[in-house]
Structures are given as C-alpha cells and as structure tokens.
Amino acid sequence: MEKEEEKKSLIEEVIWSTSWKILCRFGAINASINDFITTNYYMLAFVLRRLLQAMVVMVIVAFIAFMLFQFVGDPVQSLLGVDALPEQIAQLRTDLGLDQPFFVQFWYFLGNAVQGEFGISYRQGAKVSRLIAERLPATLELAFVAVFLALIIGIPMGVYAALKRGSFLSQTFMTLSLIGVSLPTFLIGILLILVFAVWLGVLPSFGRGDTTQLGWWSTGLLTVDGLTHLVLPAITLAIFQLTLIMRLVRAEMLEVLRTDYIKFARARGLSDRTIHFSHALKNTLVPVITIIGLQLGAVIAFAIITESVFQWPGMGLLFIQAVTFADIPVMAAYLCLIALIFVVINLVVDLLYFAVDPRLSFSKAGGH
Numbered sequence: 001m002e003k004e005e006e007k008k009s010l011i012e013e014v015i016w017s018t019s020w021k022i023l024c025r026f027g028a029i030n031a032s033i034n035d036f037i038t039t040n041y042y043m044l045a046f047v048l049r050r051l052l053q054a055m056v057v058m059v060i061v062a063f064i065a066f067m068l069f070q071f072v073g074d075p076v077q078s079l080l081g082v083d084a085l086p087e088q089i090a091q092l093r094t095d096l097g098l099d100q101p102f103f104v105q106f107w108y109f110l111g112n113a114v115q116g117e118f119g120i121s122y123r124q125g126a127k128v129s130r131l132i133a134e135r136l137p138a139t140l141e142l143a144f145v146a147v148f149l150a151l152i153i154g155i156p157m158g159v160y161a162a163l164k165r166g167s168f169l170s171q172t173f174m175t176l177s178l179i180g181v182s183l184p185t186f187l188i189g190i191l192l193i194l195v196f197a198v199w200l201g202v203l204p205s206f207g208r209g210d211t212t213q214l215g216w217w218s219t220g221l222l223t224v225d226g227l228t229h230l231v232l233p234a235i236t237l238a239i240f241q242l243t244l245i246m247r248l249v250r251a252e253m254l255e256v257l258r259t260d261y262i263k264f265a266r267a268r269g270l271s272d273r274t275i276h277f278s279h280a281l282k283n284t285l286v287p288v289i290t291i292i293g294l295q296l297g298a299v300i301a302f303a304i305i306t307e308s309v310f311q312w313p314g315m316g317l318l319f320i321q322a323v324t325f326a327d328i329p330v331m332a333a334y335l336c337l338i339a340l341i342f343v344v345i346n347l348v349v350d351l352l353y354f355a356v357d358p359r360l361s362f363s364k365a366g367g368h
Contacts, residue, residue: 050350054343061339062113065332066106075122075326096122109332118333123325128333131318136337137218138208139307139314143299145221145230146237151292154242158249162257163276173246180243189236189309196232204229206311233310237303241295248291252284286353293349297342 076092093099112119118128161170197205209229212222220226256262257280265275304316315334322330
C-alpha cells in the first residue's frame, strides 16, 4: 500500500511539474507575442502620427509657397513681353487660370498636387511633374554621392582627430576643416574647375555626361563619362558636409570618452579598439544621425549653387530658370517636393534612433 501511494504521489508530481513547464512555456510564448504586438502597435502609431504631422506641414508649405510666389512677378508679362496687347494679356491670363481668385487657384493646385500633378509650366508648356521627373535623378544622384563621400571620409577623420588630439595630422585635419567651412561653395567649385578642368585638363567642368536609362530613371554612375562628370560637383558639394561631420564626430567622441561607462570599460580591461569602436563610436553616432539627415535634405534642397556653377541638369537649375520667368507651378512644385523630402528624411532619422539607441522605445516617443 505504501509503495502504491509513493508511486501515485510521484506520478502526480511528474504530471504537475510537466503541466507547469508547459504552462510556463505557453506563458513565455504569449508574453513574447504580446510584446511583439505591443511594440509594433506603438511603432505603427508613431509612424501614423508622424504622417499626419507631415500632411499638415505639406499643406502649410504649399500655401505659403503659393502665396509668396504671387509677388515674384507676372508670368503673363514674362511670356508675352512688354509689347503685348491688352487683349492678348487678358486671353493668356484666362487660359492659365490666373483670372481666378487666389484661394480658387490654390484649391486647384492642392487637389492636383495630391494626385501628383502640379499643372503646366508657363515657360516650357510641359507638365511640371514630367519636368521634375526628368531632373530629379540628377539631383538625387549628386546629393547621395556627395553625402556618401562626406560620411566615408568625415567620420574616420573625426574619430582620428578625437583619439589623436595632439598629433600633427589631427591639427592638419582641424585646419583644413576650418578652410572647408569658411570657403563658399561657389568659390570651391570655381577653384576646382580652374585646377582640374583648365590647368590640368583631366576632368570635365560642366554637364552630366553620358547616362543610362533604367526605366524612367537616368543615371550616370554606370558610364565612365558620367562618373568623370560627377567628380567635381560631388566634391564641391561634399566639402562643407565633410568638415561639418568631422568636427561634430570629434566633439561628440571627446564627450563620450569622458563618460563613466567608458571609464568602467577601461577598468574591466577591455582593449582600446573595443572601447573606441564598439562603445564610444556607437553612442557618438546618435546625434550625428540627426545632422546627417538634416544635411542630406539641405544638400538636395540647396544644391542650386553647385548645379548652376557646373551646369548640372538637376532640379536646382530648373528652379533658377523658373524664378527668372516667374514660372509659379514649377517653383511651387519644387518647394513642395523639398518639403516632402525633409519630412521623409526626418521620419527615417527618428526610426534610426531606435535602432541605434536601445534605451529609446516607441512607447515613450509620444512627444518625440
């Protein structure tokens, strides 16, 4: 009897322990699923909130741009000239819809912009969306190559300048960065043209060169001629960004190296390479990401000077020509597109924060 009771109690213990393990496993799986759903819920809510903010920003930018461009000049006078008859001016004004009240014009512009249509260019008589689609690849190609050069050169220079503060090379980097920040972009471009195109004759000074069509997208990165035409404008656009990133990385790296957790890592006996590149550099990149995102938007938006100096057929050159002829649809579409680029870049930067810094979470980003 006692043996049977012992067997029963042993069987009951095995059953209970097995059931408890199964329940614990299901509980852990449940918790993981709940955590996954909760995390994605907060992420989705964060993205949707940012998209709503983006819509408000885009409407405000479109309204301000459309309002300001009413005072740029009269496109009818620019198109017909000073010798045009009053009847011709009135007829063209009616054909372009400029005889409508301001808010009616803006409402039509906004409705078409939502559909990706920005009207007809007053000067060229073509769809603005087609003109931008033709010029956008050139500007994006130039901007991304310039930012890529700034990153792959600026970050290592900044790290070296922080780790080897007293060295001759570090002081040289800091001096060159001051020169790069001080010189205006157009002067850098003219100097590069003078040296490499006029004196040495090794690089072209204007244009985009041969391009390859990939669907509606055109690129010069796949041809030797396109790459050689890209060198000078990309370097011109990258120099200011490079010096800015280098100085920022150096300052942030020096600040991070003075923190307590770096001292604790040294006390644990970690190697300098591990401390510098696995701990310090990763935390240095959090504020750098913000600057890189904003600078990428700035490079795309303000590549106008570089495109003018090198006659690069991008959106900046299109905008300059539109201002000259008071081409309101092109100017408004350009500013709306630039605003959209800034909004998208800011959203991507915010999402990158959570990938780089594990201390942040979407559930705490309500007011971010």
